[in-house]
Amino acid sequence: MNFEKYPFEKLNELLEGITPNEKYELSALTIGEPKFQTPDFIQSELKENTSLLQKYPASAGENYLKEAMVNFVKNRFNVSLELNQIIPTFGTREVLFNFPQYVLFDKKNPIIAFTNPFYQIYEGAAIASRAEVIHIDLTKENDFKASLSDDELKKCDLVILNYPNNPTSAEMTKEELALWVKKALEFDFILVNDECYSEIYFDEATKPASLLEASIEAGNSEFKNVIVMNSISKRSSAPGLRSGFIAGDKEILEGYMKYRTYIGCAAPVPLQKAAAVAWNDDNHVEEFRKIYRKNFQIAQEILGITPPKATFYIWLEVEDELEFTKELFKEKHIKVLPGSFLGRNGIGKGYVRIALVENETKTREVLQRLKDFIDG
Known part of the structure; x- marks a missing residue:
């Protein structure tokens, strides 16, 4: 069987050899894994x-x-x-x-x-x-x-x-x-x-x-x-x-x-x-929804995006998703996922996927960093 490389493997290859700005800690907005503790109960x-x-x-x-x-x-x-x-x-x-x-x-x-x-x-x-x-x-x-x-x-x-x-x-x-x-x-x-x-x-x-x-x-x-x-x-x-x-x-x-x-x-x-x-x-789920809702309010405030009705992803349109991803990593130590790694036949080209899975404080800091990069 000839399977395609997974998107995250492609991302590692894309960023290989790039030295990120050490002024910032790494912020990985790539994977859809919630960064919150599983509830105690x-x-x-x-x-x-x-x-x-x-x-x-x-x-x-x-x-x-x-x-x-x-x-x-x-x-x-x-x-x-x-x-x-x-x-x-x-x-x-x-x-x-x-x-x-x-x-x-x-x-x-x-x-x-x-x-x-x-x-x-x-x-x-x-x-x-x-x-x-x-x-x-x-x-x-x-x-x-x-x-x-x-x-x-x-x-x-x-x-x-x-x-x-x-x-x-x-x-x-x-x-x-x-x-x-x-x-x-x-x-x-x-x-x-x-x-x-x-x-x-x-x-x-x-x-x-x-x-x-x-x-x-x-x-x-x-x-x-x-x-x-x-x-x-x-x-x-x-x-x-x-x-x-x-x-x-x-x-x-x-x-x-x-x-x-x-x-x-x-x-x-x-x-x-x-x-x-x-x-x-369902009570614990509503608490998580409140966090994600707040994250998108922050994204709307900082990036000017229209919040989606569901999921925790931003599908951000950019000019060149590969160059955007490389330069963002280099200048701001932020990882995003190029949309072309998630599609075939040119679909996904010109987009990056951003996962808002952190708490409010981290989300605000990294999105401001992203905005500064976009504004150049």
Whole structure:
């Protein structure tokens, strides 16, 4: 298999040999990893259950974890799921990689479409599945919203959307997602939405919709051909818990669950205990949302950007993203991620991705440094 280098490896190569300004400490705005402590109540649950390390974890996940995830979906999206419509996963990276391999295995000439720019695991899954790729290009001209022609959709076996979107911070409404559900039914392809950023939003009135809600909106209450994935990593500042889920079409999930028994990536039971209490609580998530909301207020004040409705990313338009990244690192000791490392066929060129995952004080300092660089 010939996989592309990961964006962060490309970034290290781009910056190799550059001596940054030692006047400043390094500020890395590249990776989407929250820089906040995982809440104490989650840590305590983990510590109190270390004795359960003596048990093999069930591949299907413990029922209390599945019930916590079902409760989350009900409380957040007002969607009722049965236990056979959801499977706990070891975060979402592994499921985004192996689910396409499972569903495309029996296809003679599989075709997968996904949003571009993208989380690189989508491309890795396509390579591992020997699938032809159709890129769903997200540009300023289409408001970074996913769209394909009927002729393209007729070819697809699997489509992966990602809303709220990494890296552009764009959103699609429930009604817009419902149109995709109707196309999935019309042309009989599996439709996935990677919803890992669904809980990083800033206004209750415009909080992101789930593809599950959109499926019901489209009259598809059994979620035929519809799959969502979500994770606790951003929501609870707990990426180390590796707690995610895949939910939707129970017929697809029944076969996929059998496949998962061979993978061997079930989460250790103490982690499942800790994840369950995290999924069942929203108060701590609102506290994190307040921090991100404040960070974007600072970004609006200093950079003049319009805050997104969700995610913690700024998709900043620049003249030359590679030169911008190198010079910013050299002059201000700030790392950002060139958009062209996240896209293909020229998509992402002219942008850098900035992750606002630090506290208010650090965010203000580094964004002022960035503004000084831009103003030159």
